Amino acid sequence: MESLSRHPAGPSERDHRPPGDGDRASRPSGRGLRRLSIATVAAMGVALGLVFFYAPIEAEEGFLQKIFYLHVPLAIVALCGFVIGAVMAIAHLRTRDRRWDLRSYVTIHMSLIFGVAVLLTGSIWARGSWGHWWVWSEPTLVSFLIVFLLYAIYQPLRFSIEDPERQARYASVFAIVAGAFVPLNFIAVRLSTAYLHPRVLGGTSSLPPQMALTFGVSLAAMALLFATLCSYELAAKRTRMLLKTRSRTLGFQ
């Protein structure tokens, strides 16, 4: 965290202008956060309302199946976050713009936090429906664990490199390799358990319409939550950088 805020490039570079000239860079970023937050809270509210009062109780698993509307959107959003982080890393390596590295870092960091929630909810679901906290016969969960273990090294790798420029470059290379690994790993693990267990929820296409609608809204709400949290973290980091350069130009240090 600390070394991130020491980035010399990016927004802080433009802050040698006199303060208060009113352009976009000199204001703390974070515009639109309020609207985004309100939209997220509303979407989460609607999604939870649909989950508990609209979606029918599933015949086999009963009330426990409701965790599906939390677990699966979390997993989809986290995996998309890993892949988006890789795309941002490609943008960083191509343009050499350090803001892309910051975005990639925040996206992967947030996906990692969502990943913890995925593993916890998946474990609870497995315990409830199969009686074990962990099942190896569920390829999606197993692949997610492998992906999670790989990304858990992202921050140790990043912060054990001193030079900020090299840190950004190496982190981007890691993000690209790991982002490509995500789909390949899913295919490999799925192959290794194929033909063993028929899948109960093969896809959203087989869901009854009420469940599909609830699932869609939950997924949208979760994606909004992810975007909001990422925006907050980005805004906080940019503001911290701004404060640092400001206090330096004003001679507090």
Place this chain on the structure above:
Amino acid sequence: MSATRVGAERPRPTDEGSPATPGPPGTLAAVRALLAKELLVELRTLESAPGMSLFAVSTFVVFHFALNRNHLDGDLAAGVLWVTLLFAAMLGVNRLFVADAEQGGFDGFLLAPVDPSAMLLAKTLALLAYLLTLELVAVPAFALLLLGPSLGHALPGLIAVLVLGDLGIAVLGTLIAALAVRTRARDLLGPLLALPLLVPVAIGAARASSPLLAPGHAAGPGGRWLLMLGLYDLVFGLIAYAVFDFLLED
């Protein structure tokens, strides 16, 4: 991506034969020189391949006691063989770039007007050579110490699996070694990065070799697994080629 960038910065060698302007050496010549240097250093210091082979044999002994079995076959044999090879490979991966980082090999290479991908190719080939040397010792030792069924008929299939698995380990190992070598905790980060990335290789290699090591070995290696291994090697070979330049530039 990297090819255009490299092409823009460094002029490609035009014709190697013209005596007036020698020009920079071609990529193949650079790979040959780097590989020769790598193997020469290894022959003089004997730091990687012998250590990896000894580690593998010791691990078989540990497995004998840990599993309390004298003979293994099928899934268990394939698992023990590949876990041992994977962990032994980690030793080689950890050492792969240490000399270059500590004794100025990177600086010397960056001063030379050659394609940075030459380093990737040379290091991958060197690691592949270490892995093949390791297996020349480890596979006969495994057959002697732990394997129940005889290896004879299974050998051609097993060699195919070993080569494809080694290619994957060599490509990913080189990429990870280059990624981890400039960090403070490189001995820790290397294996931690490599093991999740090599899980698909372990899946493919272990599943492909388990019918070969089963008693009576009726079946060959599953074509599906060989195909998966080959595709995985290919995809990460391309990714490594695309991103490796960014690890070298400074």
